[in-house]
Amino acid sequence: MPLWFNRCYAGGVLISDLPTPCALVDLEQLERNVRRIADKARRLGVRLRPHVKTHKCVEIARIQTDLHFGGVTVSTLAEAHAFAAAGFTDITYAVPIAPQKIAEAADLHCEIDVLNLLVDHSDTVRAIEETAASRGLVLPVFLEIDCGGGRSGIHPDDERVEQLARRMFEADSIEFRGLLTHAGHAYRARSRSEAFEVACEERNLMTALAAQLRDLGAPVVELSVGSTPGMRAIDDLSGITEVRPGNYAFYDATQAAIGSCELDEVAFSVLATVISVQPEYGRAVIDAGALALSRDPGPVHVDPDCGFGRPVAVEDQHPLPGLRLSALAQEHGTLAGPGIEALRPGTLLRILPNHSCLAAACFDRYHVLRGSEVVDEWRPVRGW
Amino acid sequence: MPLWFNRCYAGGVLISDLPTPCALVDLEQLERNVRRIADKARRLGVRLRPHVKTHKCVEIARIQTDLHFGGVTVSTLAEAHAFAAAGFTDITYAVPIAPQKIAEAADLHCEIDVLNLLVDHSDTVRAIEETAASRGLVLPVFLEIDCGGGRSGIHPDDERVEQLARRMFEADSIEFRGLLTHAGHAYRARSRSEAFEVACEERNLMTALAAQLRDLGAPVVELSVGSTPGMRAIDDLSGITEVRPGNYAFYDATQAAIGSCELDEVAFSVLATVISVQPEYGRAVIDAGALALSRDPGPVHVDPDCGFGRPVAVEDQHPLPGLRLSALAQEHGTLAGPGIEALRPGTLLRILPNHSCLAAACFDRYHVLRGSEVVDEWRPVRGW
Numbered sequence: 001m002p003l004w005f006n007r008c009y010a011g012g013v014l015i016s017d018l019p020t021p022c023a024l025v026d027l028e029q030l031e032r033n034v035r036r037i038a039d040k041a042r043r044l045g046v047r048l049r050p051h052v053k054t055h056k057c058v059e060i061a062r063i064q065t066d067l068h069f070g071g072v073t074v075s076t077l078a079e080a081h082a083f084a085a086a087g088f089t090d091i092t093y094a095v096p097i098a099p100q101k102i103a104e105a106a107d108l109h110c111e112i113d114v115l116n117l118l119v120d121h122s123d124t125v126r127a128i129e130e131t132a133a134s135r136g137l138v139l140p141v142f143l144e145i146d147c148g149g150g151r152s153g154i155h156p157d158d159e160r161v162e163q164l165a166r167r168m169f170e171a172d173s174i175e176f177r178g179l180l181t182h183a184g185h186a187y188r189a190r191s192r193s194e195a196f197e198v199a200c201e202e203r204n205l206m207t208a209l210a211a212q213l214r215d216l217g218a219p220v221v222e223l224s225v226g227s228t229p230g231m232r233a234i235d236d237l238s239g240i241t242e243v244r245p246g247n248y249a250f251y252d253a254t255q256a257a258i259g260s261c262e263l264d265e266v267a268f269s270v271l272a273t274v275i276s277v278q279p280e281y282g283r284a285v286i287d288a289g290a291l292a293l294s295r296d297p298g299p300v301h302v303d304p305d306c307g308f309g310r311p312v313a314v315e316d317q318h319p320l321p322g323l324r325l326s327a328l329a330q331e332h333g334t335l336a337g338p339g340i341e342a343l344r345p346g347t348l349l350r351i352l353p354n355h356s357c358l359a360a361a362c363f364d365r366y367h368v369l370r371g372s373e374v375v376d377e378w379r380p381v382r383g384w
Numbered sequence: 385m386p387l388w389f390n391r392c393y394a395g396g397v398l399i400s401d402l403p404t405p406c407a408l409v410d411l412e413q414l415e416r417n418v419r420r421i422a423d424k425a426r427r428l429g430v431r432l433r434p435h436v437k438t439h440k441c442v443e444i445a446r447i448q449t450d451l452h453f454g455g456v457t458v459s460t461l462a463e464a465h466a467f468a469a470a471g472f473t474d475i476t477y478a479v480p481i482a483p484q485k486i487a488e489a490a491d492l493h494c495e496i497d498v499l500n501l502l503v504d505h506s507d508t509v510r511a512i513e514e515t516a517a518s519r520g521l522v523l524p525v526f527l528e529i530d531c532g533g534g535r536s537g538i539h540p541d542d543e544r545v546e547q548l549a550r551r552m553f554e555a556d557s558i559e560f561r562g563l564l565t566h567a568g569h570a571y572r573a574r575s576r577s578e579a580f581e582v583a584c585e586e587r588n589l590m591t592a593l594a595a596q597l598r599d600l601g602a603p604v605v606e607l608s609v610g611s612t613p614g615m616r617a618i619d620d621l622s623g624i625t626e627v628r629p630g631n632y633a634f635y636d637a638t639q640a641a642i643g644s645c646e647l648d649e650v651a652f653s654v655l656a657t658v659i660s661v662q663p664e665y666g667r668a669v670i671d672a673g674a675l676a677l678s679r680d681p682g683p684v685h686v687d688p689d690c691g692f693g694r695p696v697a698v699e700d701q702h703p704l705p706g707l708r709l710s711a712l713a714q715e716h717g718t719l720a721g722p723g724i725e726a727l728r729p730g731t732l733l734r735i736l737p738n739h740s741c742l743a744a745a746c747f748d749r750y751h752v753l754r755g756s757e758v759v760d761e762w763r764p765v766r767g768w
Binding site for chain 2: 016019020021022053075076095096097098099100101120121123124127144146150151152153154155158184273274275276277278280281283285287290291292294295296297327329330331332334344345346357358361363364382383384
C-alpha cells in the first residue's frame, strides 16, 4: 500500500478518497458546539439568532435553530435570499445596508415574515423611509451601536443615537426594532476571562443606552448583542433580548487560542496533501494555500508564531506540535518545523484554519463526516 | 438624483447598476498589459506560456496566447480540465503533483497534446513511473528548482537535482522536459531594479544548472522561468526557452508598489459601496471585506501603511490619496484618513487589491468594461 494512502476507516467513502484541498465538517462535534450555545442561550433567557455567515449553509442553520425561534442573522442579501428560499422567515441583515440595496431588501421582506435592516447614518434612514413610503410598507430597522469594536455603528455617547432612534420611532414607514451591536474587540481578547470583560461591558453599555432612550420616549424593543468569544464567556445577559454568535458552530484556531474553545472542539478543517518535502531545509509544502485557507494572520496577539492555521492529524485531529504552517502562496502552504521528517509526498493532513468563516468561504461544498464516515455533502451560499 | 448615483456614462449598462461588491476588468488596459509582455517575450526570443491562475478565465487566456504558441500554465487540475475543454492543448501544471492526482492528470494528458507535470521528490517520480508504465504512457515531467523563493523545488546545489534529472531522462515512462523555477522572491523586491537583479540571478542559475546537467548526459530541453516582476524588469533571457508570468494581465497594488507597473495600469478592481460614514472618528466602511478582497497584507515591505488595497475613484481610477483601507472584516472594509468627509452612504469606490490573484478568486464572475461600458461577463474556474 503506498505511503500516502492513509486509510482512515473501513466502510463508505474514505477521507483519503476525497480530492484535496477540501473542506471537512465534523458533524458530531458541530452538533455538540451548537447544543452548548443553544442550551446556554435558553438558560440565560435570551433568544438565539445565530449568524450564518460562518458557514452560509442551510443544513447547519437548521441544526442551530432547532428548539429555538428559528431566526437567523445574515451578512449578505445573497444569504438572505438563499435562507428565505429554504424556509427561514425571520432574518436580520446585520451589515449597514447600502442605499442601493433597500429596494431589493424591501421586496424580500414582503416575501417572508421579517427582514430586519441595520443602519447607522441619517442618509440611509431617509432612503429607507422613502423606499418604504413609496411602496406603502413599514420596514423593520435596527440602529447599530459601536460598543468598542471601532467598525460600523454609532458611538453610544454620540447625540446621533438619540436623534436616529427618535426619528425611526416616529417615522410612519419604519418599525424601530431597537439597538444592535457586535463586540468585535472580543477577538482581541487573550483569554476567556478577557472576553468575559468585553461581553459584560457590551451588555452593560447596551442596557444603559436602552434605558436612556426609553426615558427619552424612544422605545427599544430589542437589544441584540453577540460574538462567539463573548457568548462562550458570559454568564448573565439580563436586559438583553437576543444574541447573534456565529463562529461557534465551527470554531477555529483563533477561538482556541483566545480561550473560546479547545482545539479538539473545532468542527471545520481543510484536508490537504503533502506535495513537496525538503527535510534538509526544514520544510514541506501542502496543496492548501491562500485560496483554501484564506490569508487570515490568526491570533498573533496571543501567539506571534501561530502561522496560517494549525496542522493536525488526519485520523483524529490530534495536534502535530512540531509542525507550523509558516507561509501561504496561492496554492502552496509551507510547513516548517521538526515534524517535517515524518512527511512524504502524498501524506494527508488536516489544517484547522485561523478563521473558519473565511476558510469555509473558499469552498463550494463541505464534506460532512459523522465519526469517520463521509455522510453528506453540503453547499454553502456564495456571492452577494 | 441621490448622491450615491454616480452615473458614469450614458449608454448600456452602468457601473452604478452593478451589485456591490463585484469584480471589474478593464478590457482595454488588460489588452495593453498583455500586449506589452507578449511583445517582450517575442523580442527576447522566449516562448510565452502565461500562468492563468491569476484570472482562471478562458477569455483572458485567449487574449494572452494570441500570436503565441498557445500554451498555458495552470495551478490546479480544475484549471487544467477547464482550459482543456476550452481548446487549450498544451498545458503545464506548475505545482508539484500530489501522488493521488497522477492518474487523473494522465487521463487528461491523453485527451490533449500535452499536460506537463512538475516534481521535486523521488517518491513522486516513482509514482509517475508506475502510473505511466501501467498504462503504457510516457508522461512529460519538469523538475522544479528552488532558485531562492524557498517554497517547493530542489536547491540547485543539491545532488538530488542530478539524480532526479538522470532518473527521469532514463525512465521509459517519463519524458524529461527540463527545469522549471519560479522566483517568488521577486515579490520581495522594492523596485524594478531589485526585481531585475532577482530575474538575472534566476536566469543565470538556471542556464548554469542546465549546462551542468547536459555535461552529465541529462539533456535539458526546456528551461522555464518566470514571475511578473522579473518579466517586466529583465532585458535578456538568453538560454531560457520559456517564461510563465501570470499577474501581468491584471497587475495590482503590490505590483505597482514594487515597480512592476503604474497604478493606472491595474486592470482589475473591486467595486464597493460606502455603507457607514463616521467622520467624527475619521472612518467609513465599505461593503467589500475579506471575502471580496482577500486578507493579503500587501507590499508592507515597501509601505508599512499600505492597507488592504488602494481606494481609487470609480469613474477613472484616479488615486484618492487621503483614503486608506485600514482594516477588513468578513464583509466590512474600514476606510481611514482625511478623505472620509467626502463620502456618504451609497458612494461608489473602486479598490485596487493588494493581490489580484487572490481577490479575483473571490468572485464567480467578472464584469468586463471597455472604456466606460460594461460589455461582457466572464466566469472564472473555481475549485481544485
